[in-house]
Amino acid sequence: MKSRFAPSPTGYLHIGGARTALFAWLWARKEQGKFILRIEDTDRERSNQASVDAILDGMKWLGLDYDEGPYYQTDRFDRYKIVVQQLLEEDKAYYCECSQERLQTLRDKLMAKGEKAKYDGHCQHKNLTAGVVRFRNPAEGNVVFSDLVKGEISVHNKELDDLIIARSDGTPTYNLTVVVDDHDMEIDCVIRGDDHINNTPRQINLYEALGWDLPAFAHLPMILGGDGARLSKRHGAVSVMAYRDAGFLPEALLNYLVRLGWSHGDQEVFSIDEMIRLFDLKDVNKAPGSFNQDKLLWLNQEYIKTADMTHLIEQLDWHLNSQAIDVSGGPDITKVVDVLRERSKTLVEMAQSMKMFYQDFDRFDEKAASNQFKPSAEPIIKALIDHYSQLEDWSSTEIHDIVKTVCDEQGVGFGKVGQPFRLALSGTGNAGSIDVVAELVGKERTLARLKLALDYIAQIDN
RNA sequence: GUCGCCUUCGUCUAUCGGUUAGGACCCCAGGUUUUCAUCCUGGUAAGAGGAGUUCGAUUCUCCUAGGCGAUGCCA
Structure with missing residues (x-):
């Protein structure tokens, strides 16, 4: 087949x-x-x-x-010529030299009369030897076929005209x-x-x-598109490669596409193997569907969360390059991806979030900083720096214990310490659990960032 | 205009004459979580309209409306 x-x-x-x-x-x-x-x-x-x-x-x-x-098809012009020639010889096709103008006025006239705009067979019996080649469509009866998706479709031959199968330059046409x-x-x-x-x-x-x-x-x-009109550029990206660029996994796009017009009960997520096993044209819908970016995004996140690590990193590589992120010399990429995969809807987002592990920054998100880095946070950050600079075993459990120690010493809740710490680490405030993140960021960078936070507070103090 | 195709929540869909019309995305509320996210619980929301056929229609038939497509020396 x-x-x-x-x-x-x-x-x-x-x-x-x-x-x-x-x-x-x-x-x-x-x-x-x-x-x-x-x-x-x-x-x-x-x-x-x-x-x-x-x-x-x-x-x-x-x-x-x-x-x-x-x-x-351009490699097969000789073959098409033979078929056109055969049709011509069997009188199943004929040359037509009607001008574009004649055809246009003919269409206008028929439309004005409320009839179907179709060729009138003007050159049907002229035995011409040049021009376009038209196929002699049967004049009577109707064409009935059983479409595997739509069911039986029937069209009267009266609705069909003698279509052009070869242009005047001899090149064949689509049909x-x-x-x-x-x-x-x-x-x-x-x-x-x-x-x-x-x-x-x-x-x-x-x-x-x-x-x-x-x-x-x-x-x-x-x-x-979402507005019911034919999908076009104004609905956002329509090029498949634009979805790669926007951080989608190919399997997520495929899964979204297969469910658009086809279904298998209530199942939403299909691996490629499942699609192949379960797919059947008889389960394809007849009605057009509209493209929904939100659902695609959801599926993409589902796939990012569960994808095979090796595959995920392969797909991520393109985005790392395009965002100029160099992961050599930084923390183990698989550990970073593990932290980020549950909070990234796209690979672009993931790559952006990865920057805090591999690149330094010299400023914080302004809005978050003005909220978190208040004078009251100063002793907390100082305490964190004191403890961490003496910490030998840079592990998430040790890091976590120190946060708790600081809470006790300062007599504040976890949030009071955790939130400014997180912002100091990430620059944006968006990060996973702080102990794991701090471990991955590394001791040196963590301390440098805490000091940067201290500088920020000192600066607003003045 | 003419012909063809299509019509269930905002969106993707289930239902193969009898269901409180189900699921998913989105949205909303609550819970878990040191932020965000994940995760969990719950909620809002649909058979285009009108005739038939039938004991009974979302489901079958017809009509209307609307949408899409075609009506190219495009594919």
Whole structure:
């Protein structure tokens, strides 16, 4: 069994494309068949190599590997020419030289009359030898097919016109190439967005004219933005790689995408293996769904919390580089990640939080500092410095005991000591349990930061 | 305009004629926590509208409305 993903390289791999690719990939993996990547670049005006690379990068990051391809339609022009020629010879297609202007006025006229805008067959019997090539669509009857997602779909041939299968420059168009390729590549199930539903009856007529067996069709509902409109840039990031940049784990995005339009009871979290095992086109929803960033964020945190440490660090590496954080010479990264994984929604956040362990800072968050570093905190911080500078065994338990000792000595509660200490350590006030954090930050840096806090208090005193 | 597809909490969804319409995200309240977060408990919130079929419709049929898509020498 074979399925395919066939994007046209006119931009990056976007969320909708990724979801389509995922479903087609899942189907192939579930059927233990093959998954093919085909680049539909027949529109040379809009296609470019940068887009091909972006799509390949996106697929790679998501882990959607393919067994064949990428095939490029521009490499197969000879094959399409043969098919067009065959159709021409069998009188199943004909040349048409209607001008764009004529076509446009024809459309306007029909629309004004309240009819469907379609080609009127002007050149059908002219026996021309140049121009665009049009397929002779059957005039009567209707095309009925059973979509694996949508169920039975029926369209009258009257609604269909003689579509152009080759441009006047001889290059083939989408509806022809897709049929030829899906046939030649032995695709058993065409899984694509439901914006192609309207093309399917035309393609079916082409299959029949060519005497080819029909594949199964599964049309996936679109993904809309939160406002119900088609997903676009104004809804935020639509490029898959932008999600990598924003600190999402590929498996979290995949999990989010698979649940958008598909479900398995009440289950929300699926490993890749579970998706493959449980996925079924019959459980795919018919209605379009809208993209919800909050849920993605939640899933991302779920994955950050439970991800395999090695994998997590691999994914984190890109962000460490982009934020210029050098972890060599600092505390063990696995210990730092362990502290941070429960409080990071994204890898970007995690990398930011990591700075306090690997980089020095010379100022505190102003708002937090004005709250915490009051003159009353001065003796507490001094006491911490005194005790810690004498501490030999720099461990979280010892560090914790000293905080308690200081509480007792100063006659204050844990909060009075812990809060300024935490701010001194982190600079922002956001940190995990202070003893563990202090241990990881190290004795030298901890003392330096406490002294910095003292400087801050001295400065506001004056 | 015409044709096609779609319609359960704000969002993602469960339900395969009989349920107090369930779960998840978000939000709110409470608890745990030295902060934040995690975690735990609870709460708010839905069948587009109208006809039928049926003992009984969210579920089946039809109509209307709304949304999306197509109507390209784009894919």
